Amino acid sequence: MALDIAQLRKVYPDGTVALDGIDLLVPDGQFLAVIGLSGSGKSTLMRCINRLIEPTSGTITLDGIDVTSANRQELRRIRGQVGMIFQQFNLVKRSSVLTNTLAGRLGYVDTFLSLINWFPSKDRELAMLNLTRVGIAEKAEQRADTLSGGQQQRVGIARALTQKPKLILADEPVASLDPATAHSILDYLEQANKQDGITVVCSLHFLSLARRYADRVIALKAGKIVFDGPPDEIDDTRFKEIYGEGAEEVEVT
Amino acid sequence: MRTSPVKPEPARSPVAATLLSIAPGLGQIYCGQYKRGLAILAVLLAQIGVAVMAGMPAASLWLILIWLWNIADAWGLATGRRGSPAIPIVVLTLLNLALCWRLSEIGTQIRQVDLPSGLANARNLVSALAQPDVLRTSDLQTADANLIVTKSEVSGRPETFEKRRPRLNLIPTDKGRITAAGRGFAPGAQGAVYLRAGGDKKLADVATDRSGAFRVTFANPIRLPGSYWVQAEVKKPLPLLQWRMSDTLDQSLKLMRETVFLAFIGTAVALIISFPLSFLAARNLAAQIPAGWLLYSVTRSAFNILRSIEALIIAVVMAIIVGIGPLAGALALSIHGIGALGKLYSEAIESVEHGPIEAVMSTGANWLQVVRFGAVPQVVPQFIAFTMYRWDINVRMATVIGLVGGGGIGNLLYSYINGLQWEKAATAIWLIAIVVMLMDYASAVIRERVV
Numbered sequence: 001m002a003l004d005i006a007q008l009r010k011v012y013p014d015g016t017v018a019l020d021g022i023d024l025l026v027p028d029g030q031f032l033a034v035i036g037l038s039g040s041g042k043s044t045l046m047r048c049i050n051r052l053i054e055p056t057s058g059t060i061t062l063d064g065i066d067v068t069s070a071n072r073q074e075l076r077r078i079r080g081q082v083g084m085i086f087q088q089f090n091l092v093k094r095s096s097v098l099t100n101t102l103a104g105r106l107g108y109v110d111t112f113l114s115l116i117n118w119f120p121s122k123d124r125e126l127a128m129l130n131l132t133r134v135g136i137a138e139k140a141e142q143r144a145d146t147l148s149g150g151q152q153q154r155v156g157i158a159r160a161l162t163q164k165p166k167l168i169l170a171d172e173p174v175a176s177l178d179p180a181t182a183h184s185i186l187d188y189l190e191q192a193n194k195q196d197g198i199t200v201v202c203s204l205h206f207l208s209l210a211r212r213y214a215d216r217v218i219a220l221k222a223g224k225i226v227f228d229g230p231p232d233e234i235d236d237t238r239f240k241e242i243y244g245e246g247a248e249e250v251e252v253t
Numbered sequence: 254m255r256t257s258p259v260k261p262e263p264a265r266s267p268v269a270a271t272l273l274s275i276a277p278g279l280g281q282i283y284c285g286q287y288k289r290g291l292a293i294l295a296v297l298l299a300q301i302g303v304a305v306m307a308g309m310p311a312a313s314l315w316l317i318l319i320w321l322w323n324i325a326d327a328w329g330l331a332t333g334r335r336g337s338p339a340i341p342i343v344v345l346t347l348l349n350l351a352l353c354w355r356l357s358e359i360g361t362q363i364r365q366v367d368l369p370s371g372l373a374n375a376r377n378l379v380s381a382l383a384q385p386d387v388l389r390t391s392d393l394q395t396a397d398a399n400l401i402v403t404k405s406e407v408s409g410r411p412e413t414f415e416k417r418r419p420r421l422n423l424i425p426t427d428k429g430r431i432t433a434a435g436r437g438f439a440p441g442a443q444g445a446v447y448l449r450a451g452g453d454k455k456l457a458d459v460a461t462d463r464s465g466a467f468r469v470t471f472a473n474p475i476r477l478p479g480s481y482w483v484q485a486e487v488k489k490p491l492p493l494l495q496w497r498m499s500d501t502l503d504q505s506l507k508l509m510r511e512t513v514f515l516a517f518i519g520t521a522v523a524l525i526i527s528f529p530l531s532f533l534a535a536r537n538l539a540a541q542i543p544a545g546w547l548l549y550s551v552t553r554s555a556f557n558i559l560r561s562i563e564a565l566i567i568a569v570v571m572a573i574i575v576g577i578g579p580l581a582g583a584l585a586l587s588i589h590g591i592g593a594l595g596k597l598y599s600e601a602i603e604s605v606e607h608g609p610i611e612a613v614m615s616t617g618a619n620w621l622q623v624v625r626f627g628a629v630p631q632v633v634p635q636f637i638a639f640t641m642y643r644w645d646i647n648v649r650m651a652t653v654i655g656l657v658g659g660g661g662i663g664n665l666l667y668s669y670i671n672g673l674q675w676e677k678a679a680t681a682i683w684l685i686a687i688v689v690m691l692m693d694y695a696s697a698v699i700r701e702r703v704v
Contacts, residue, residue: 050615072543080617090608094630103626107617115625156612163616 001063001081001166001199002028003049008058010044010223018044020223023056026201033214033231034203037243040220042203046171049201050082051075062167062210080107083160083198085189087172089152095154097136100144101127104162111113123162130158134188150181157188168192170202174209186213196220207249270331271324280327289330293323293341300345307352318344339484355607379650381675386501391488394438396421400431400448400481407473409483419465421446421485422564435459436466444487448474452481461487485697493611501677505662505684512661513688515579519586524640527556527591532624537610544621551649553599560591564650565657572658586647597639598632605631634703641696648692654687680689 003026010019018041026032026108035057035144039182047053049060050224051067067078083104091100106114113119116204131137134154139147144155144235153173160168170189174182190213193200204210210217211231219227219242234242239249265284274280277297281290304312310493319341329336354360396419397412409423409431419437426432433446437459446469448454458475459467467485475481491497498506530552532538539549568585575581605628613627655663662681669678 009258048461052611076617076619078617079615082615084612084615086608086612090606092609092627092630093611094633095626097628103613103618104616106613106619106622106626111619111621112325159612159616171614181405 002026003199003201004059004061005049005166006059008045008048008060009056010041011050011056015219017053017223019048022223023238024218024225024228026199028063028199029193029197031190031200031213031215032202033217034201034220035205035207035210035217035242036203036220041223042220043171044223045220046084046201046203049083049167049169050079052084066216077108077127078226080163083159083165083168085153085156085168085170085173087175089156089176091144091152091155091159093143093145093155096141097131097144097147098124098140101131101140101158101162104159107163108200109210126164127158127162130161131155133161134158147178151186153177153181153185154188157185157192161192165198167199169200170200172203172205175205176252182209189213207231207239265331267331270327270622274327277320277323280324281330284327284330286330286335289326292325293319296341296345300348303349304352307356309352309355312348312352312550315344315348316642322613363617365555377673377675378678382682383679384676385679386499386676387680387683389491389497389499391442391490392439394419394442394444394487394489396435396437396485397538398423398433398483398485400475400483402475402478404478407475419485419487423472423483426470430469430470431473432470433457433483433485434466434468435461435487436464438465438467438485438487439489440465442487442489444485446471446483446485449482449484456483459485461485495627498678500545502684505665505681506666507579508655508662508681509684509688511579512651512655512663512690513648515582515628515659515661516586516644516651518583519590519647520640520644522583522587523594523643524589526587526594527598528636530556530591531595532628533601534595534599535602537605537626538624538628539615541623546685552595556592556599558593559588560596561592562589564589565654568654568659569657577658577664578658579660582651582654582661585654585659586650589650590643594639594643601632601639602628613666628685637703638700641699645692649689652689658663689700 003024005022005024008019008022008024009015009017020041022041022045034045036042044053048055049062049067050068055068058068062078062082065074065078067075070078092103099117102119102123104127104135105119109123110120128137128140131140134157136147136151136158139151144152147155153176156173168189173189174185177185186209189200189202192198202214204214207217211234214231217227217229217231217234218225219238221242227234227242240247270280270283272280273283276290278290278294281287281293283290300316301310301313303308322336322340322344326336395615398421399410399412400423401410407425407429409425411420411422417437419435422434424432424434425518433456435446438444440461440463441647442461442465444459444461444467446456446459448456454474457469457471459469461467463524467487481580533545533548534552534556539545542548564585565590571581571584572578575584609631610623610627613623618626651659651661652663652666655661655665656667658664662685666681666685669675669681
């Protein structure tokens with residue numbers, strides 16, 4: 001899914017300018033990493049794309065469909081095609097792993113049947129298939145809060161994949177995980193990107209991770225794009241521009 | 254006194270501040286503390302108003318203390334210190350305590366209390382509590398006879414003729430005395446002979462011999478000619494294994510059951526109605542739907558209004574509308590419960606983690622699905638706990654509501670107390686205490702388990 005953002009601005013009610021005129025074109029099938037300091041606007045950008053946060057002005061189009069002017073019903077249809085992965089995993093802790101994964105089908109199933117927790121068998125199969133894919137099928141009936149952080153994020157990925165998305169928004173998916181686990185999570189995202197052709201927009205803390213996984217990197221600073229290009233173009237000077245003078249790069253291997 | 258530095262303000266003259274504060278609050282306003290100044294003025298005026306309405310305008314003189322504090326405070330503010338409001342708070346509290354004491358006439362009533370007779374009544378109840386009417390250890394055997402009095406003679410006629418039943422004979426003797434002879438009673442038992450006419454009158458105590466017969470002589474109690482009902486009553490002691498619940502306990506248990514069911518119905522109806530509405534009354538979820546703030550305001554206000562009307566008052570109103578009885582009680586508990594549970598539920602919903610809700614929204618779920626998959630699983634334990642707690646409260650409430658005509662054991666207790674039947678009242682009180690403690694314990698255990 002191609003993403004086209006034009007002149008996107010977000011000003012919070014307290015006057016904070018989170019996004020200050022973002023222009024961004026992401027072609028179908030790209031793995032885009034978004035880097036920048038905390039508070040640079042990464043999360044806000046992610047959430048504006050599926051309108052979990054309402055943009056102040058500007059337009060966002062997905063495959064030519066205008067997200068910013070979509071009504072509630074259209075927005076739900078768009079959200080169904082856009083999977084989202086969160087830093088805090090955002091699983092419903094008291095629900096089972098399978099129920100959390102099946103939530104990915106909510107945009108597609110009959111409301112009434114879903115309310116009594118009835119999902120078509122092909123949806124259940126799809127959910128189990130994706131749990132198998134991320135390697136935790138045997139935990140399907142466990143409560144989500146019995147899982148470790150890395151396992152919970154894998155459920156998050158399975159939930160997103162169960163939407164059969166054309167775009168995955170990953171908001172700091174590995175910031176709460178240890179380095180080894182971080183790689184396994186990003187491997188799943190890379191797999192979704194390369195094998196299924198899903199466009200991925202992923203915000204990351206560590207430049208080394210962006211270098212390893214992304215086709216392209218944009219850097220945000222105070223709500224503006226300050227770098228846009230292939231990851232190997234970020235040299236020491238650029239790095240200091242993005243992260244500030246005192247910063248030093250930390251390798252995550 | 255706690256002091257804290259005031260924001261750097263342009264220098265104020267302490268003298269001017271002090272002089273200005275002769276008009277209460279003006280000195281503070283001069284020092285830039287507008288809210289403080291206005292608050293002082295408003296509180297003083299309101300307090301004078303209250304004192305005048307209470308019919309004690311002279312009490313306002315005590316406010317001079319606050320006025321003096323106000324002057325000191327203005328001087329302090331001008332020199333850069335914010336003083337503690339402890340003095341005005343203490344003065345206002347004591348002053349209002351005095352006003353309320355006078356207004357509510359508590360003082361008058363205290364002088365009228367008759368402590369000795371009050372304590373005597375209390376002693377009746379306390380001694381009854383030590384011997385509640387719970388067991389039936391004896392059977393009552395009765396035999397009837399008619400005492401026929403004419404102008405010339407007195408005669409007796411037994412009323413019981415069956416073979417195995419006890420029998421009472423009345424035999425007039427000379428000198429206007431009557432002998433009562435009973436037989437067929439339990440051997441070696443105690444009892445009495447009564448005249449059942451216009452209030453019972455005990456004629457004589459009796460004790461049966463080994464064959465179950467007794468014989469006792471008493472003065473003829475009758476002056477006017479007629480036929481009178483005389484009854485012999487013998488308590489036949491029961492062997493331990495045949496002891497049964499007393500009628501009082503039996504009836505108390507029935508009405509206690511009614512009270513617990515009443516509380517259950519009240520809780521269940523409140524649950525069914527407030528559960529769906531509480532999601533609209535939660536700010537975080539209502540914000541996700543069009544006109545959500547309107548639905549939020551309407552449901553939240555409805556909950557607040559229902560909750561703030563005491564169930565007891567609703568019960569009185571309902572007893573007028575639908576009549577005294579369990580229906581009025583159930584309606585009162587339901588109506589009050591909708592507000593009470595709805596508020597607790599919606600506050601629980603407002604405190605859920607936002608992340609899972611955001612995640613479910615991001616999948617394209619509609620509002621009902623967000624509620625079902627994002628919010629409900631998070632609040633289930635709290636909802637169970639609140640509902641159990643409500644049932645527990647409702648059992649106590651239902652008892653009190655019974656006193657004002659809401660049915661259940663409260664009603665029974667009320668009639669026992671009114672009839673000065675202390676042993677019976679004690680039975681009901683013990684039963685209420687035991688059931689309330691059990692409910693309290695059970696709801697605590699369940700709450701611990703689910704949370």
